[in-house]
Structure formats: structure tokens, C-alpha cells
Amino acid sequence: MKTCLLVLALLLGAGRAFAQLSPADEAAVRRTVTRITTNFQNHHFADMATYTTPDVSWVNIVGMWWRGRVQVQQAHQAIFDTVFKGVAFTPGKVTVRGIAPGVAVVNLYCHVGAFYPPDGIDHGTNKEGDDDNLLTLVVVKKQGNWLLTAAQNTVVRASAQPANPIGQTSLPEQFDPVKLVDRH
Amino acid sequence: MKNLVLSLVVLGALGQRATAQTAPLSAADKQAIVATLQYFQKNLNDHKFAEMVDYTTPDVTSVNIVGMLWQGEPAVQKGHQIVFDTRYKNMKFPPLDVAALLFRPITPDVVVVVKGSQPLPPGVPPHPQTANTTVLVKRQGRWLIAAFQNTLVDAKEAPNDPVNRQ
Numbered sequence: 001m002k003t004c005l006l007v008l009a010l011l012l013g014a015g016r017a018f019a020q021l022s023p024a025d026e027a028a029v030r031r032t033v034t035r036i037t038t039n040f041q042n043h044h045f046a047d048m049a050t051y052t053t054p055d056v057s058w059v060n061i062v063g064m065w066w067r068g069r070v071q072v073q074q075a076h077q078a079i080f081d082t083v084f085k086g087v088a089f090t091p092g093k094v095t096v097r098g099i100a101p102g103v104a105v106v107n108l109y110c111h112v113g114a115f116y117p118p119d120g121i122d123h124g125t126n127k128e129g130d131d132d133n134l135l136t137l138v139v140v141k142k143q144g145n146w147l148l149t150a151a152q153n154t155v156v157r158a159s160a161q162p163a164n165p166i167g168q169t170s171l172p173e174q175f176d177p178v179k180l181v182d183r184h
Numbered sequence: 185m186k187n188l189v190l191s192l193v194v195l196g197a198l199g200q201r202a203t204a205q206t207a208p209l210s211a212a213d214k215q216a217i218v219a220t221l222q223y224f225q226k227n228l229n230d231h232k233f234a235e236m237v238d239y240t241t242p243d244v245t246s247v248n249i250v251g252m253l254w255q256g257e258p259a260v261q262k263g264h265q266i267v268f269d270t271r272y273k274n275m276k277f278p279p280l281d282v283a284a285l286l287f288r289p290i291t292p293d294v295v296v297v298v299k300g301s302q303p304l305p306p307g308v309p310p311h312p313q314t315a316n317t318t319v320l321v322k323r324q325g326r327w328l329i330a331a332f333q334n335t336l337v338d339a340k341e342a343p344n345d346p347v348n349r350q
Contacts, residue, residue: 055288057286057288057296057298057317059298059300059315059316059317059333059335060335061335062335062336062337062338062341063300063301063313063314063315063335063336063337063338063341064341064342064345064347065298065300065301065315066347067286071347074346074347075345075346075347078346079346095255097243099241099243099294099319099321099330099331100291100293100294100321101291101293102291103290103291103294103321105245105319105330105331107245107247107253107255117341117344118341118344132251133251134247134251134253136245136247136317136319136331136333138290138294138296138317138319138331140290140291140294149288149290149296150288150290150296150298150317150319151317152247152315152316152317152333152335153335154247154248154249154250154251154333154334154335155250155251156250156251156252157250157251160250160251160252161250161251161252164252164263165262165263165265165266165267166252166254166259166262166263180242180243180256180257180258
């Protein structure tokens, strides 16, 4: 009877509470993030199959929407071979949280050096970058591996940050959902 | 002992759900998700963001078009309230275009909804469009927004999309 009550309590808790990641799972998710940022830095996306689901989707900083691993890999390779050729990518703060069993959401900052769209050549008026990007990554556990299944990227407009109503003008500290008051 | 074994089976099954092949989204779940998204869309126009507690998780995160990251329902609610009371005070947003959404079940309890940019119908003057990703989780039978990110679509970059050039 005690066991049944314990199980019921666990089930109810699982439905209501945050799906906290075990330390091992969080470490594994962070390793997946590192593999993504490593490819940002080395500009080689051939091994994307090792850390993405076949149906991964990606929305980039100008709203291009790539669907499926083939598109996501090819588009990254093409852009990093041209527009981002020689551009430095420096990973910043990362927050990781479990949202359901086997699913985590990551927010990742990444500093991007100056670049010149659309051809990577400085035409005098086409400088972009030298700013932070902010990504939301959805990572799912499949057969014991944490794989990227959806991503979206947005440029952090430095000029807009002083108007942030939440008052964060610098990068936030690690987000701890457990400290939130549940008003639901 | 039997109870313990049963408990382990139940917990084990819960753990397996995420790794099993994800079934297609049921019509009822899709309808419930659309209702959640429409509730959010309603708030974009009526600015009653106090209602966000009805359709977001306590730990919801939001990234807006200029890269502001709001973490947790209180911050997401406050951020929206202030921005929509000022910058977007007189802005009217169109109804949710469900046909433009892609629904991707990730697990039985998690769905990613993506809205990409759409070609404007003939005669419609150019206007800013956004692409967004919304992550929803099913908790206690309700579909709640757990993460949201919005990106301004740069229409002049569309012809440079490597996927379109192939």
C-alpha cells in the first residue's frame, strides 16, 4: 500500500513538476551542445548526423527555415563556406532544463564575428555580425543519445537591450526553474 | 513485492515513452494545441498577459525578435505586458494562420510548432514577417507553452537561402 501511494505521488509529481534532468543527462545534453558549437567553430558539418534527429528543423537568424537533416546540414555547410568563411564563433552562456521525460530545452548564446552577406565580401555597406546570437535548442533522448531535433536562432540586438523590460542588460545567470513560484 | 514490481514497470514505461517511435498527433491534441496558440494570439491583441498562467508552464522561456531572453512565467508575462503596452500599443495582429504551422510531435507529451515565412498573397503590401518556434508540453492533460522564440524574417535574404538555390 505504501508503495502504491509512493508511485501515485511520483506520477502526480511527474505531471506537475519540471522534468528535472539527472546530472548525467544534463552533462550529456551539454556535450551535444558542445558538438554543435564545435561545428560552428570548425565550419565542418559532415558529422551532424551524429547529434541530430533525421527530422531536425532549424530557423536561422534571417528566418530561413530548413527541414530535415539533409537540408540543415547542407545549408549550414553552404553558409559557413561563404558568408561565414573565416568568421569566429565563440560559445557563451548555456542554460539547460528538462521539460518532459527525455526532452530538454537549451538556450545558448554565441558571439559571432563580423561577416558580409550574401557573398562574404565586404562591399562597404553589408557588414553584419560582431554581436551575440541567441538560440533555443530542443534536444531529445533517443536510444540513450541526446539529439538536436529543433533549433531557432535570433540576433541579440545590442541597441535594444537597454529597453528590456525585465531589466537584463547583460547575459543572465543560470536559470533555475525550481526557484520559480508556481502560479498555475 | 508485487507492488514494487508494478511500480518499477510503470516508471520504466514512463521512461521509455520518450524513446519510442512518436505517434502522429491526434486530432484532439492538435485542436488543443491550436487553442493554446490562439489564446496567446488573443493576448497579443487584448494585452491581457496576466492570462499567460493559463497556457504557459511556470518555467516557460521566450526569446523575442531583438534577442531578449525572458525566463520563467513571471518574466515572460511582464516582458510581454510592458512591450505590448508601449511599443505595440496600437498594433493589431492577424488571426493565427493554422495552415502555416508545422506540428512536430517529439514525444507523446511534447510538440514543436514552427511557423516559417510565407510568400505574401498577390496584392498584399510587403510587411515584416516573423518565423517562430513554439515548444508545447502536455501536463495534466493540458497543452502548455514551454518555450518560444521569434525571429524577424529578412525578405531580401530569402533568395540567398542555400536550400532554395539547390
